[in-house]
Amino acid sequence: MKVNGASYMVPCLAAILVLLQCFCAVAEVVTCSGMVPMVYRNDKISITDFGAVGDGRTLNTKAFREAIYRIEHLKRRGGTLLYVPAGVYLTESFNLTSRMTLYLAKGAVIKASQDTSNWPLIAPLPSYGRGRERPGGRYMSFIHGDGLHDVIITGENGTIDGQGDVWWNMWRQRTLQYTRPNLVEFKDSRGIIISNVIFKNSPFWNIHPVYCSSVVIRYVTILAPADSPNTDGIDPDSSSHVCIEDSYISTGDDLIAVKSGWDQYGIAYGRPSNDITIRRITGSSPFAGIAVGSETSGGVTNVLAEHITLSHTGIGIHLKTNIGRGGIIRNITISDVFMDTVRKGIKIAGDVGDHPDDNYDPNALPVLKHVRIKNVWGEKVLEAGLIKGLKNSPFTDICLSNVHLTGSSASRHGPWTCADVSGGSVQVSPSPCSELISSTQSGVCSIPF
Ligand SMILES: *[C@@H]1O[C@H](CO)[C@@H](O)[C@H](O)[C@H]1NC(C)=O
Numbered sequence: 001m002k003v004n005g006a007s008y009m010v011p012c013l014a015a016i017l018v019l020l021q022c023f024c025a026v027a028e029v030v031t032c033s034g035m036v037p038m039v040y041r042n043d044k045i046s047i048t049d050f051g052a053v054g055d056g057r058t059l060n061t062k063a064f065r066e067a068i069y070r071i072e073h074l075k076r077r078g079g080t081l082l083y084v085p086a087g088v089y090l091t092e093s094f095n096l097t098s099r100m101t102l103y104l105a106k107g108a109v110i111k112a113s114q115d116t117s118n119w120p121l122i123a124p125l126p127s128y129g130r131g132r133e134r135p136g137g138r139y140m141s142f143i144h145g146d147g148l149h150d151v152i153i154t155g156e157n158g159t160i161d162g163q164g165d166v167w168w169n170m171w172r173q174r175t176l177q178y179t180r181p182n183l184v185e186f187k188d189s190r191g192i193i194i195s196n197v198i199f200k201n202s203p204f205w206n207i208h209p210v211y212c213s214s215v216v217i218r219y220v221t222i223l224a225p226a227d228s229p230n231t232d233g234i235d236p237d238s239s240s241h242v243c244i245e246d247s248y249i250s251t252g253d254d255l256i257a258v259k260s261g262w263d264q265y266g267i268a269y270g271r272p273s274n275d276i277t278i279r280r281i282t283g284s285s286p287f288a289g290i291a292v293g294s295e296t297s298g299g300v301t302n303v304l305a306e307h308i309t310l311s312h313t314g315i316g317i318h319l320k321t322n323i324g325r326g327g328i329i330r331n332i333t334i335s336d337v338f339m340d341t342v343r344k345g346i347k348i349a350g351d352v353g354d355h356p357d358d359n360y361d362p363n364a365l366p367v368l369k370h371v372r373i374k375n376v377w378g379e380k381v382l383e384a385g386l387i388k389g390l391k392n393s394p395f396t397d398i399c400l401s402n403v404h405l406t407g408s409s410a411s412r413h414g415p416w417t418c419a420d421v422s423g424g425s426v427q428v429s430p431s432p433c434s435e436l437i438s439s440t441q442s443g444v445c446s447i448p449f
């Protein structure tokens with residue numbers, strides 16, 4: 001009996017341990033779901049109640065604008081859900097309102113009109129001083145939110161299609177009069193959720209939260225051709241508490257780029273991006289996978305990007321700024337990155353990006369410090385890294401640990417190029433440049449700041 005009892009005890013304990021481990025492993029999957037509550041809306045209306053026709057040809061601008069006008073003015077308790085059933089709904093750009101859910105059912109497509117002559121213009125962002133690509137105002141985003149709170153865009157993976165090729169062609173032919181529209185922009189807004197939606201062929205940047213706080217973007221798919229110009233995936237800009245996770249992004253420019261304004265305009269506006277979490281993102285880009293910059297004049301602090309999988313990408317991790325930007329880029333942690341077939345693994349540089357005009361202050365030097373890049377594995381990485389600070393503002397406390405990038409043996413310059421940078425490295429292969437080889441064996445990387 002005793003023997004039997006003991007022999008039962010061991011597997012029993014083992015089973016309990018396994019169960020506990022499973023429990024802990026599940027509990028360890030961190031998400032941004034708690035950051036902004038997913039509100040249930042009692043009041044529901046359908047876009048078809050407003051005369052919308054999902055035949056792909058009828059212009060439904062009036063239906064969208066009236067439905068949203070109704071939500072805005074009837075102010076139902078708990079807000080209103082605007083249901084978009086299966087079908088292709090062509091429309092011009094429209095504004096959202098507070099306390100609403102835009103719900104795209106399975107098979108629903110909201111498609112942007114290609115009539116660029118009729119597209120509304122809005123003021124440039126104060127932190128940019130002008131449109132990002134052309135002077136003056138800019139075209140309003142296809143779906144726009146200004147000064148809102150409690151807005152959800154979700155559903156069953158319906159599609160928001162920007163039909164951007166007309167805009168890309170105008171860019172290619174240099175016939176753009178103003179800066180192209182983003183696909184979705186929220187400005188001065190808070191409490192935003194964007195989930196379970198497919199974004200396709202944005203004219204310019206796909207999702208642009210600017211001067212926002214408490215923004216959750218998850219379970220989205222963002223697609224644009226690799227040769228489509230400036231189709232950044234998600235650009236949190238002068239925004240705080242932004243959480244982006246569990247998404248697939250494949251576009252013609254940076255997948256995610258954290259920004260905060262442009263040179264003297266961004267410095268004067270002084271609005272940083274901080275507390276930005278990015279996790280479980282997969283994708284490819286001819287430019288960067290995870291980027292900070294290059295417009296960082298309001299400063300960028302406390303960024304955590306982890307569990308990133310990139311393939312066929314230009315630069316895996318890219319922190320970029322320039323003289324005239326000013327701004328402090330600080331406390332950036334990027335970890336658990338796998339990259340495959342990449343031109344450059346890591347680039348941190350102080351000479352990237354253009355200026356809004358000639359009035360930028362060449363003495364407004366950016367500060368870039370406290371960067372942690374750890375647990376990075378790369379295959380077919382042509383060049384491991386380029387880390388180049390500014391002579392009069394060297395990058396400091398840049399630490400690489402457990403970074404292994406194979407495939408860069410063929411590089412002409414050697415795998416790493418560094419200048420005006422200090423920091424440390426632990427377990428990095430190929431062996432990093434001398435600037436990052438720790439003087440103390442324990443490594444500067446472990447020192448908190
Ligand atoms: C949409 O919002 C923009 C920016 O706030 C505003 O200029 C424009 O008049 C609004 N358009 C409509 C149709 O309400």
Ligand SMILES: *[C@@H]1O[C@H](CO)[C@@H](O)[C@H](O)[C@H]1NC(C)=O
Pocket residue numbers: 155156157196219220221246247248
């Ligand atoms: C929508 O897409 C996400 C991935 O982006 C997936 O996790 C989810 O299961 C899909 N939902 C439906 C209803 O198809």
Ligand SMILES: *[C@@H]1O[C@H](CO)[C@@H](O)[C@H](O)[C@H]1NC(C)=O
Pocket residue numbers: 301302303304331333449
């Ligand atoms: C650095 O950023 C992380 C988020 O990535 C945050 O948790 C931490 O508190 C920040 N550290 C400091 C010293 O601000």
